Amino acid sequence: DAKTxxxxxxxxxxxxxxNLPCNHSTxxxxxxxxxxxxxxxxxxxxxxxxxxxNETNEMASLIITEDRxxxxxxxxxxxxxxxxxxxxxxxxxGSGGYNKLIFGAGTRLAVHP
Amino acid sequence: GAGVSQTPSNKVTEKGKxxxxxxxxxxxxxxxxxxxxxxxxxxxxxxxxxxTGAADDSGLPNDRFFAVRPEGSxxxxxxxxxxxxxxxxxxxxxxxxxxxxxxxxxGPGTRLTVT
Numbered sequence: 394d395a396k397t398x399x400x401x402x403x404x405x406x407x408x409x410x411x412n413l414p415c416n417h418s419t420x421x422x423x424x425x426x427x428x429x430x431x432x433x434x435x436x437x438x439x440x441x442x443x444x445x446x447n448e449t450n451e452m453a454s455l456i457i458t459e460d461r462x463x464x465x466x467x468x469x470x471x472x473x474x475x476x477x478x479x480x481x482x483x484x485x486x487g488s489g490g491y492n493k494l495i496f497g498a499g500t501r502l503a504v505h506p
Numbered sequence: 507g508a509g510v511s512q513t514p515s516n517k518v519t520e521k522g523k524x525x526x527x528x529x530x531x532x533x534x535x536x537x538x539x540x541x542x543x544x545x546x547x548x549x550x551x552x553x554x555x556x557x558t559g560a561a562d563d564s565g566l567p568n569d570r571f572f573a574v575r576p577e578g579s580x581x582x583x584x585x586x587x588x589x590x591x592x593x594x595x596x597x598x599x600x601x602x603x604x605x606x607x608x609x610x611x612x613g614p615g616t617r618l619t620v621t
Binding site: 427435436437438439442478480492493494495496497498499 | 550610
């Protein structure tokens with residue numbers, strides 16, 4: 394699985410959009426970009442994933458560059474409850490062993506009033 | 507519906523003892539994963555089950571660690587002769603499909619402290 398690079402920490406004001414970047418320059422054609430987050434003392438929570446196209450769900454939007462070498466997770470209106478560590482993970486598809494998630498250190502997002 | 511549950515939530519044991527950590531996956535999820543998370547780090551993969559069989563145990567650190575899933579549902583992670591370095595949060599996750607795009611749902615974890 395490709396390696397990802399994320400900033401160690403970020404701050405965001407409550408009510409503003411939080412834009413979390415991730416670099417994955419070695420991503421291959423069949424690898425997806427996944428985002429999970431981990432709120433203090435809880436297990437990681439799935440947010441969103443994508444392959445080539447931008448994706449949106451009730452939690453967030455995922456913007457993937459055309460060359461797929463980087464992506465941005467967008468929380469449109471951050472709340473204090475969004476304070477967490479956010480993990481960007483590149484993962485292959487299919488049943489041939491691409492099952493484990495390889496977590497990096499993630500980005501610690503602090504949302505402040 | 508019920509999510510992934512793990513018991514106990516906290517376990518304190520003495521160095522050298524044997525411990526078992528239990529994971530109840532979401533009903534119907536055929537894939538089950540164990541991860542370990544040390545303080546300040548991201549979770550680290552240990553083992554993956556598809557049904558009853560361990561399809562990938564490449565993350566188990568040594569032969570003191572063993573996991574079973576005899577009926578394809580509940581799984582137990584077993585650690586023999588525990589060491590202080592085994593202290594960590596042990597996370598379990600399950601997913602509906604094998605690989606593919608199946609998102610993994612995590613439990614709350616078991617915090618293991620070896621004294």
